[in-house]
Amino acid sequence: MKFSTQLLLPFFLALAPSASVASPSDLQAQIGHHVIFSYPGLEPPVHLLDLIKEGKVGGIILFGENVGDNLTTTIDNFQETYKQSPYYSGSPLFIMTDQEGGKVRRLAGGPVESAKQIGQAADPKAAATQMGKDAASTLEAFKNNVNLAPVLEVYRETGDFADASQRSFSNSSRVVGTCGSAFISAQQSAGIVASAKHFPGLGAAGAGENTDLQPVTIDLTLEELRKVDMAPYTTAIAAGVDMVMTSWAIYPALDPTYPSGLSKTIIQNELRGRLGFKGVTITDAIEAGALEAFGDQAARGLLAAQAGVDILLAAKRDVTQGEDIFNSLLAALEDGSLDQKSFSTATQRILEVRKKLA
Numbered sequence: 351m352k353f354s355t356q357l358l359l360p361f362f363l364a365l366a367p368s369a370s371v372a373s374p375s376d377l378q379a380q381i382g383h384h385v386i387f388s389y390p391g392l393e394p395p396v397h398l399l400d401l402i403k404e405g406k407v408g409g410i411i412l413f414g415e416n417v418g419d420n421l422t423t424t425i426d427n428f429q430e431t432y433k434q435s436p437y438y439s440g441s442p443l444f445i446m447t448d449q450e451g452g453k454v455r456r457l458a459g460g461p462v463e464s465a466k467q468i469g470q471a472a473d474p475k476a477a478a479t480q481m482g483k484d485a486a487s488t489l490e491a492f493k494n495n496v497n498l499a500p501v502l503e504v505y506r507e508t509g510d511f512a513d514a515s516q517r518s519f520s521n522s523s524r525v526v527g528t529c530g531s532a533f534i535s536a537q538q539s540a541g542i543v544a545s546a547k548h549f550p551g552l553g554a555a556g557a558g559e560n561t562d563l564q565p566v567t568i569d570l571t572l573e574e575l576r577k578v579d580m581a582p583y584t585t586a587i588a589a590g591v592d593m594v595m596t597s598w599a600i601y602p603a604l605d606p607t608y609p610s611g612l613s614k615t616i617i618q619n620e621l622r623g624r625l626g627f628k629g630v631t632i633t634d635a636i637e638a639g640a641l642e643a644f645g646d647q648a649a650r651g652l653l654a655a656q657a658g659v660d661i662l663l664a665a666k667r668d669v670t671q672g673e674d675i676f677n678s679l680l681a682a683l684e685d686g687s688l689d690q691k692s693f694s695t696a697t698q699r700i701l702e703v704r705k706k707l708a
Contacts, residue, residue, distance in 0.1 A: 376405075379437045380693075381679045383408040383700045384655065386444065386632075387672035388665045392418040394428070398669050402428060405437025406676050408700070409444025411665050412494070414456050425493040441704035444543075444661075446496035449485050453515045457492050460484030465501060469519035469529055478519070478529035482536030482544075489542050495707045496543040498595060498632075500533045502526055502582040504553035511555035518553060523578050527585035534589045543703060546586045547595035548634060549621055550610060551579030561598035561609075561640035572603040583625060592703050593630045594621060596659060598640040608657070609640060612650070617658040630699050631658070635665035636675065651675035652682050656689075660696040 382405045389398050389410070401407050410428060412421075425445055432443050447456040452464025461468075461484040463477075471477035485497055503512035504523050512518040519529040534544040552561070552568070559566045570579070583594065596611035604620060605613040611633045621627050633654050636647050644650050651662045652675075664672035682688035 378405045382406045386663050388667045390667040402431045403435045412447040441708045445494045448498045450499040459488030464516035465519045466516035475532045478532035479536045482533035486537045486540035486542040498545045500530045502530045523581040527582040531585045531589035534591045543592045545593035548597035563639040565640045566599040568599045598638045612653045614657045630660045632661040633663045637666040648674040648678035652678045
């Protein structure tokens with residue numbers, strides 16, 4: 351089935367900020383919002399800027415290797431290039447990083463304390479509120495507008511995966527929920543989008559069970575997953591979190607075949623259906639070792655989109671990775687293997703969050 355541009359015409363007309371916006375029938379003006387790119391080193395390749403001009407980039411994720419004295423100038427260049435594009439949506443590109451606190455900070459500045467230290471504070475809620483403010487202040491100084499935090503894992507044992515770098519607030523769902531929601535509220539009140547992660551939770555992963563490197567199975571009962579691991583997400587959603595990042599682990603009690611970020615059951619039935627999340631979903635890094643059984647990176651991106659994840663994170667520091675994912679979405683929309691209506695609804699969710707940043 352060939353893609354019908356008529357289905358998207360009212361959608362793009364409604365979004366068009368001015369007469370200068372390109373024809374609403376152009377697919378790349380929609381698909382680009384769904385792909386986050388990355389690049390190696392301090393200087394972005396010219397090709398990335400060209401792709402921004404072409405409307406194929408929804409945002410950039412930054413890593414330590416990208417952070418130098420000229421970072422804010424580089425980000426200004428990204429945003430100005432996008433503003434000059436005929437595909438400019440009226441809202442800025444997402445510029446995101448992991449500024450969790452403690453050991454996991456890509457940018458110089460706060461939060462200095464780790465999540466675990468915050469969870470052990472005399473007043474964890476107050477400490478997490480300050481943590482969110484500190485994160486927002488640092489991201490704003492470096493012209494970032496999305497923080498891929500907080501981590502909402504409920505760790506089980508000292509030294510396990512979520513606890514090893516003190517990324518988890520606590521082994522108590524209540525404390526994680528309290529701290530996570532306070533962090534989210536403080537950060538988003540300061541104009542920085544928060545992304546709770548990694549749904550439905552990696553707290554039961556043992557030491558060394560890292561989905562970046564290998565397949566991981568979280569073999570918990572459905573009751574435990576819901577009562578322990580998903581409980582902080584209920585609190586985060588009530589706090590108005592804008593984004594939720596999915597996990598690449600497999601949860602047999604929910605879906606024995608697909609990792610969370612590729613599972614329609616987990617995304618549509620649990621996160622959106624049972625928990626009522628209406629915001630933006632984002633994958634973890636598409637190149638993760640946990641996904642080796644699910645095809646190349648373009649295929650993985652398409653599977654995630656088909657499962658209902660809104661934003662695809664091409665974090666390999668290779669611009670062609672994002673291009674390949676973009677092209678796979680284009681082909682799938684044209685042949686009908688990616689549902690047009692659902693994809694347009696996802697685009698609307700993304701743009702609603704980006705409007706907050708304008």
